[in-house]
Amino acid sequence: MPIPASQPLPPSADSAVDRTGEAVIDRLVEANQRYAADFTDPGMDARPVRKVAVVSCMDARIDLHAALGLELGDCHTIRNAGGVVTDDIIRSLTISQRALGTRSVVLIHHTGCGLLSLTEDFRHDLAAEVGQRPTWAVEAFKDLDEDVRQSMQRVRTSPFLLHTDDVRGFVFDVKTGLLREIDPQG
Numbered sequence: 001m002p003i004p005a006s007q008p009l010p011p012s013a014d015s016a017v018d019r020t021g022e023a024v025i026d027r028l029v030e031a032n033q034r035y036a037a038d039f040t041d042p043g044m045d046a047r048p049v050r051k052v053a054v055v056s057c058m059d060a061r062i063d064l065h066a067a068l069g070l071e072l073g074d075c076h077t078i079r080n081a082g083g084v085v086t087d088d089i090i091r092s093l094t095i096s097q098r099a100l101g102t103r104s105v106v107l108i109h110h111t112g113c114g115l116l117s118l119t120e121d122f123r124h125d126l127a128a129e130v131g132q133r134p135t136w137a138v139e140a141f142k143d144l145d146e147d148v149r150q151s152m153q154r155v156r157t158s159p160f161l162l163h164t165d166d167v168r169g170f171v172f173d174v175k176t177g178l179l180r181e182i183d184p185q186g
Contacts (some may be wrong), residue, residue, distance in 0.1 A: 044073045046100055052076075053096045055151070056108040057083040061174050064108070076102060082115040083108055084139040084147065085154040094160040103163040107151045108179070110172040115140045144171050148182040 016024055053076040056064055064070070064077055076096045078089055085107065096102045118140040127133040141147035148169035156164045170179040
């Protein structure tokens with residue numbers, strides 16, 4: 001069932017206060033202070049060691065580094081709603097490749113994605129609510145595999161990217177943690 005843009009979140013989710021009653025951002029800042037107290041500059045370059053960029057959904061259930069066996073400094077991680085290859089993803093990949101040396105691209109969508117239940121009506125409802133039409137598309141989809149294929153095609157055909165031969169797409173299963181590779185040809 002589509003979620004209208006103006007539909008409020010349940011009371012427990014519509015709050016800047018976490019389960020302990022503290023402001024979420026304050027807790028994040030406190031956590032950062034604890035982190036920084038023991039922080040040591042790892043002396044890394046911004047260039048990913050494995051020369052790979054990973055594009056994935058922003059879904060909080062996906063711990064990309066753990067799921068892919070990656071360490072700090074191994075890859076560029078680029079996330080958005082749905083892991084969809086948009087103009088901004090192409091922008092980030094272009095900088096990643098041309099300025100920072102990545103050569104491979106991994107695209108990851110996932111089961112249970114919120115974009116499976118949205119439509120462009122979300123965008124139209126939002127425009128009606130705020131009085132301004134968003135300049136972006138929702139990029140909702142009904143078929144995970146087909147959208148991964150579309151994302152692979154967008155990367156492979158971008159004139160801005162130097163390296164389009166090592167582009168692979170996957171669906172991450174949020175229940176099992178396994179990746180399923182998508183055949184670009186269907």
